[in-house]
Amino acid sequence: SVGILDSDTLLPPNSNGPQKPILPSHNIKNDFESPWSHKPICARSTSLSSPGKKYCVYTSNLTGPAGMSMIVSPSIAAEAAPLLNDNPLDNFLTLDQAEQLYSGNPPYKVVEIEGKGMGVIATRPIAKFETIMVDQAAVVVALNIEKMVGKKEARRLLHTAVEQLRVPGEVRGLSGEHKASSEGDAKEGEQGKIEEDVMLTNAFGSEIAGIDCRALFPLISRINHACNPNAFVLFSRAGISMAVKAYRPIAPGEELSISYITLGQPSRNRAAALARWGFSCTCPLCSLADHEKQHSDILRSLISQSEGKILELAQAGRLDDAIALTEESIQMIEEEQQEHFLTDSYALLAKLWLVKGDRGRAEVEARKSFDRLVQMGFLGNGVGNSEREWEEWDLEGFLEVVGEGMVAVVPPKPEDAV
Numbered sequence: 001s002v003g004i005l006d007s008d009t010l011l012p013p014n015s016n017g018p019q020k021p022i023l024p025s026h027n028i029k030n031d032f033e034s035p036w037s038h039k040p041i042c043a044r045s046t047s048l049s050s051p052g053k054k055y056c057v058y059t060s061n062l063t064g065p066a067g068m069s070m071i072v073s074p075s076i077a078a079e080a081a082p083l084l085n086d087n088p089l090d091n092f093l094t095l096d097q098a099e100q101l102y103s104g105n106p107p108y109k110v111v112e113i114e115g116k117g118m119g120v121i122a123t124r125p126i127a128k129f130e131t132i133m134v135d136q137a138a139v140v141v142a143l144n145i146e147k148m149v150g151k152k153e154a155r156r157l158l159h160t161a162v163e164q165l166r167v168p169g170e171v172r173g174l175s176g177e178h179k180a181s182s183e184g185d186a187k188e189g190e191q192g193k194i195e196e197d198v199m200l201t202n203a204f205g206s207e208i209a210g211i212d213c214r215a216l217f218p219l220i221s222r223i224n225h226a227c228n229p230n231a232f233v234l235f236s237r238a239g240i241s242m243a244v245k246a247y248r249p250i251a252p253g254e255e256l257s258i259s260y261i262t263l264g265q266p267s268r269n270r271a272a273a274l275a276r277w278g279f280s281c282t283c284p285l286c287s288l289a290d291h292e293k294q295h296s297d298i299l300r301s302l303i304s305q306s307e308g309k310i311l312e313l314a315q316a317g318r319l320d321d322a323i324a325l326t327e328e329s330i331q332m333i334e335e336e337q338q339e340h341f342l343t344d345s346y347a348l349l350a351k352l353w354l355v356k357g358d359r360g361r362a363e364v365e366a367r368k369s370f371d372r373l374v375q376m377g378f379l380g381n382g383v384g385n386s387e388r389e390w391e392e393w394d395l396e397g398f399l400e401v402v403g404e405g406m407v408a409v410v411p412p413k414p415e416d417a418v
């Protein structure tokens with residue numbers, strides 16, 4: 001389903017791809033099959049887990065604004081081929097919105113930002129949850145490529161992948177500024193070094209055709225980081241398109257920001273997580289006076305601890321305490337402007353009311369969660385008829401899917417009750 005970016009998968013430099021089931025490749029008859037516009041350039045795996053397996057560059061230079069190259073195995077390329085017509089317009093926008101965004105007058109422009117290189121600013125007022133920008137991946141690389149073919153071969157393939165795009169300069173001209181850019185094993189000027197630095201600085205983690213990939217979105221790449229950002233990104237189902245949406249109203253001239261790291265962390269953890277980009281963050285949250293920063297850090301720690309405590313209370317049958325703590329946590333989330341946590345918190349509150357046997361209050365809280373998800377674009381393009389869409393769900397069905405990863409609140413068995 002359409003999912004929010006897990007910012008932690010934004011290219012940690014030494015990440016190893018997770019093990020994936022090996023797909024048979026005998027059904028791939030011909031590597032040249034459309035939609036690829038170039039003959040695949042390949043390297044063989046030297047990894048003992050799949051010795052000799054081919055990884056190739058597949059380019060479709062009519063896809064998206066810059067063309068698209070993938071570095072994957074032939075079987076994954078075959079699975080990904082039908083995804084190439086994953087048009088961002090179909091995923092994130094109504095026809096009206098698309099016309100506005102593409103009428104040559106987008107609500108943003110890329111400009112130089114002091115101390116940050118380039119960045120993106122709003123050119124008109126942007127409404128809360130509005131779709132500001134859409135983009136399509138230009139380069140997609142299997143996360144485990146270096147492990148499979150070695151760093152040097154991976155760079156050679158990456159160089160080719162960019163070279164074959166319709167506009168290679170759009171990728172090579174992106175920022176390559178990350179902490180390890182001058183420390184890696186590639187020599188300055190070595191083929192693929194620029195492209196490798198660009199990927200390490202800009203690419204998002206995405207799942208495409210069932211495998212974990214690094215995906216480069218040239219336009220979205222220009223958006224700088226803030227710890228309490230005014231925008232967030234949303235992937236299409238196929239993982240190839242992405243939209244940027246506003247967390248709150250944005251004024252003309254204001255810089256757009258997204259978070260490169262997991263949201264909600266206290267300052268020390270944020271600094272550690274951001275270290276690999278090599279800049280020291282001067283966003284409003286990181287620039288707070290010491291006592292304000294301390295207050296924010298305490299709130300953030302309390303918010304992150306509260307879910308575990310709420311579940312403990314619920315398991316122990318102390319539902320009133322669990323509900324009170326959830327309500328307290330929602331207040332802290334609002335004070336700390338942690339918009340993104342609210343959908344899960346309202347859903348948790350709904351679950352607690354349902355377990356307590358108050359269906360009416362459960363419905364009220366579940367609707368708050370549902371409406372936010374619709375507005376944010378997680379359940380369609382955000383402009384559908386929320387009333388009708390809600391009717392398609394039943395309360396229990398909705399609460400089962402929302403807040404994925406959240407441990408189910410199970411009614412305590414009588415002997416567990418305190």
Ligand SMILES: C[S@@+](CC[C@H](N)C(=O)[O-])C[C@H]1O[C@@H](n2cnc3c(N)ncnc32)[C@H](O)[C@@H]1O
Binds near residue numbers: 115117177201223278
């Ligand atoms: C994804 S790019 C963002 C666009 C980039 N500024 C550019 O010129 O293309 C990430 C790089 O931008 C810079 N950057 C991003 N957010 C920043 C911030 N809050 N403060 C300073 N530099 C930042 C860092 O050099 C970082 O490695």
